[in-house]
Amino acid sequence: MEEIKKQLYFISETIEKIKPSNDFLSIEIIFKINPHKELLESLDLEIKKLFEAFKLSKKSIVFEKKFQNSRCEKPISTETLSDLSLIKSLGSGVYAYAGIFQRLINGLDKHLKNIALSLDADEFIFPNLVSTSTLIKSGYLKNFPHQSQPIYDPNCNIESLRSLRQEIKEGVRVSEIESFNQYYKASDFSLSPAVCYHCYEFFENSIFEKDKGKLTTAMQSCYRFEGKSTGGLERLREFKMREFIAMGEPEFVQYFQNKFINIASKLCEDFEINCQLKSASDPFFIDDYNAKRIFQTGFELKLELLTQFKKAPSLAISSINYHQDYFGNSFNLRLHNGKAAHSCCIGFGLDRWCSTIFSTHGVDPMKWPDELRKII
Ligand code: AMP
Numbered sequence: 001m002e003e004i005k006k007q008l009y010f011i012s013e014t015i016e017k018i019k020p021s022n023d024f025l026s027i028e029i030i031f032k033i034n035p036h037k038e039l040l041e042s043l044d045l046e047i048k049k050l051f052e053a054f055k056l057s058k059k060s061i062v063f064e065k066k067f068q069n070s071r072c073e074k075p076i077s078t079e080t081l082s083d084l085s086l087i088k089s090l091g092s093g094v095y096a097y098a099g100i101f102q103r104l105i106n107g108l109d110k111h112l113k114n115i116a117l118s119l120d121a122d123e124f125i126f127p128n129l130v131s132t133s134t135l136i137k138s139g140y141l142k143n144f145p146h147q148s149q150p151i152y153d154p155n156c157n158i159e160s161l162r163s164l165r166q167e168i169k170e171g172v173r174v175s176e177i178e179s180f181n182q183y184y185k186a187s188d189f190s191l192s193p194a195v196c197y198h199c200y201e202f203f204e205n206s207i208f209e210k211d212k213g214k215l216t217t218a219m220q221s222c223y224r225f226e227g228k229s230t231g232g233l234e235r236l237r238e239f240k241m242r243e244f245i246a247m248g249e250p251e252f253v254q255y256f257q258n259k260f261i262n263i264a265s266k267l268c269e270d271f272e273i274n275c276q277l278k279s280a281s282d283p284f285f286i287d288d289y290n291a292k293r294i295f296q297t298g299f300e301l302k303l304e305l306l307t308q309f310k311k312a313p314s315l316a317i318s319s320i321n322y323h324q325d326y327f328g329n330s331f332n333l334r335l336h337n338g339k340a341a342h343s344c345c346i347g348f349g350l351d352r353w354c355s356t357i358f359s360t361h362g363v364d365p366m367k368w369p370d371e372l373r374k375i376i
């Protein structure tokens with residue numbers, strides 16, 4: 001239901017709030033201004049399409065963990081974490097971390113990096129900017145135009161820049177400047193929504209020798225526009241992600257897909273996190289929703305590691321994505337026999353992992369499971 005809500009907000013700016021009923025049989029939609037007939041008709045159609053797609057995409061569970069003593073009822077609130085001076089909001093969906101929060105993010109990331117290195121992964125440092133043409137090549141801009149975050153360059157025009165300075169001096173907020181595109185124009189870059197696109201770009205036009213696939217790892221900040229769903233540490237505009245990426249022959253990549261499942265399972269065991277690993281699908285743009293969603297869930301190409309809360313919707317802390325030869329074809333990653341390479345990645349959303357750990361075990365490391373305390 002959270003996903004349906006998120007998608008519906010993108011239909012019109014005039015939607016103020018979407019409230020599903022407790023039994024999920026109806027949805028109340030509150031508008032800022034009276035909606036016109038065409039908008040109501042289009043909403044009706046999209047809601048039907050979304051529910052249809054959900055009904056058709058049956059989800060199966062790969063594993064489930066339940067810990068007896070867990071007191072995990074719902075995600076820890078940002079107010080609680082702010083009161084403890086562990087986070088500070090720097091705007092909607094953007095946070096700074098301090099104290100045990102930053103120690104846990106760093107410790108967790110180091111732990112994950114060491115796991116990747118123990119599997120012989122090569123580590124990379126990627127920028128937070130990604131060229132927009134890479135996002136087009138990877139299919140991201142087509143599939144997720146509603147989540148993309150392109151960046152802007154100033155126009156090289158002294159008059160225009162002077163007039164912008166004047167508007168700013170007068171106290172106008174940049175987001176309210178109507179003639180914004182008089183001052184800035186779309187650049188060739190976007191804020192990167194994930195880590196692995198950089199990796200395919202890095203290896204573009206490579207040939208993988210027989211039995212010589214590649215495992216890589218990197219951590220970076222990622223950016224997604226979540227619209228009105230932005231909130232808490234669950235839906236951030238900027239978040240940190242560590243990814244492991246396997247590229248090469250199908251057998252090599254499938255071996256790592258299984259490894260990634262085992263790594264996710266062991267982490268949840270060690271850290272005593274209530275969770276399920278389930279087949280899932282991406283929040284594709286509304287036009288493409290049905291077919292792609294069913295394809296992904298049907299072939300179990302996307303698996304999501306979901307934290308289970310007693311009194312809140314489950315939350316994805318990691319995902320394992322098997323892309324078959326999709327990126328191999330998009331980025332011309334070839335095998336020795338000329339066929340396109342396969343790829344698979346696992347992404348760990350570090351902010352959500354940390355908030356899940358705090359929600360489950362509290363913020364005092366003395367009360368954490370031993371394996372968890374060891375990583376900070
Ligand atoms: P995805 O590529 O959509 O499967 O996302 C990979 C992981 O990134 C998810 O499992 C989350 O842990 C994390 N993630 C995705 N979107 C957000 C967000 N808006 N805020 C915080 N974490 C996110």
Ligand code: ZN
Pocket residue numbers: 194195196197243321345346347
């Ligand atoms: Zn990825």
